[in-house]
Amino acid sequence: MRVLIVEDEPYLAEAVRDGLRLEAIAADLALDGAQALELAAVNRYDVVVLDRDLPVVHGDEVARRLAGAGDGPRILMLTAADLLDDKASGFGLGADDYLTKPFDMRELVMRLRALGRRPAQARPPVIESDGVRLDVFRREVYRDGHYVALTRKQFSVLHVLIGAGGGVVSAEDLLEQAWDENADPFTNAVRVTVSTLRKRLGEPQLIQTVAGAGYRFGPS
The missing domain is CATH 3.40.50.2300 (Response regulator)
Known part of the structure; x- marks a missing residue:
């Protein structure tokens, strides 16, 4: 939040x-x-x-x-x-x-x-997409039934990407939604966090890089 x-x-x-x-x-x-x-x-x-x-x-x-x-x-x-x-x-x-x-x-x-937990518009407490189950309020992630240990920042980035419903999310939008205003817009924090998140989620990869646009959650 x-x-x-x-x-x-x-x-x-x-x-x-x-x-x-x-x-x-x-x-x-x-x-x-x-x-x-x-x-x-x-x-x-x-x-x-x-x-x-x-x-x-x-x-x-x-x-x-x-x-x-x-x-x-x-x-x-x-x-x-x-x-x-x-x-x-x-x-x-x-x-x-x-x-x-x-x-x-x-x-x-x-x-x-x-x-x-009382958002202005209803959101499901559990989001499921492509075998990944993200429990927003328990801050837990599972892939194909197996628990995936994520840092808080990795969890936030994954939440934003899954919430996009298969759409492309730019690095700037990720920086805005998962970091605060003191984040350096020229930092590589987004790229590093997405890279480590991919490794935590395992294969096959579910976070795709869209050249010149950003990132998309879903199979290639």
Whole structure:
């Protein structure tokens, strides 16, 4: 999953980002409400972790705009405003969850994963294609009934490729969907990850390189 952290205290924002990355959750940062809206307009996020008392554009306005956009990200308000009326107004603005400061990082991760299991559009928890069975929520992969041990990044790349339904996915799209915004667009991380993923899945190969276009999941 990919998360946007909107927090105007840089130290806290960076601590949350680093903690999420340790849990294999790609996380970007926005230090004010305007930056949050800009990033949400160009990137696809599963959840926005949103402080309320933000500079430039208040967090309440950010929540209102994101919720009003329709098929947008889930919103988890993470704020020091802990009164019942504060929570009621937060949910009224479109928040899907509400966590007050101070908080435990483990609880934040659990809440994010719970929100990730409630996508805007229904997705099957288990995807099967060409003998590969990918369990999204258990993060398990089997090929022809045999368990395949994958790293979190390999799992994310495989999920994107299978989800394309046989279509070609460019390296740029893989980089956008399986990495965060700090990924170097000129890196060879995609090529290396796809190469190691092929080896893990075994023969015959199921990830095809389409010259000049990207990668496609399926038999050659």
